[in-house]
Amino acid sequence: xxxxxxxxxxxxxxxxxxxxxxxxxxxxxxxxxxxxxxxxxxxxxxxxxxxxxxxxxxxxxxxxxxx
Numbered sequence: 024x025x026x027x028x029x030x031x032x033x034x035x036x037x038x039x040x041x042x043x044x045x046x047x048x049x050x051x052x053x054x055x056x057x058x059x060x061x062x063x064x065x066x067x068x069x070x071x072x073x074x075x076x077x078x079x080x081x082x083x084x085x086x087x088x089x090x
Contacts, residue, residue, distance in 0.1 A: 025067045034074035046075045 037045040053068035 030070050030074055034071050034078060038075060038078055046072050049075055
């Protein structure tokens with residue numbers, strides 16, 4: 024089972040490794056896992072993509088938390 028903390032850590036690593044392209048890299052992995060039939064892995068990477076987008080947002084509202 025993958026925890027929320029694991030997903031946030033993985034997202035952070037991908038952002039550090041790939042910068043602006045992190046969401047694209049994660050989405051490509053998501054697609055590959057789906058093609059392989061790994062539905063659980065695909066679900067995890069879909070969530071990682073969501074978190075990467077959240078981490079890279081520029082428009083954080085006043086009093087809004089990122090996580």
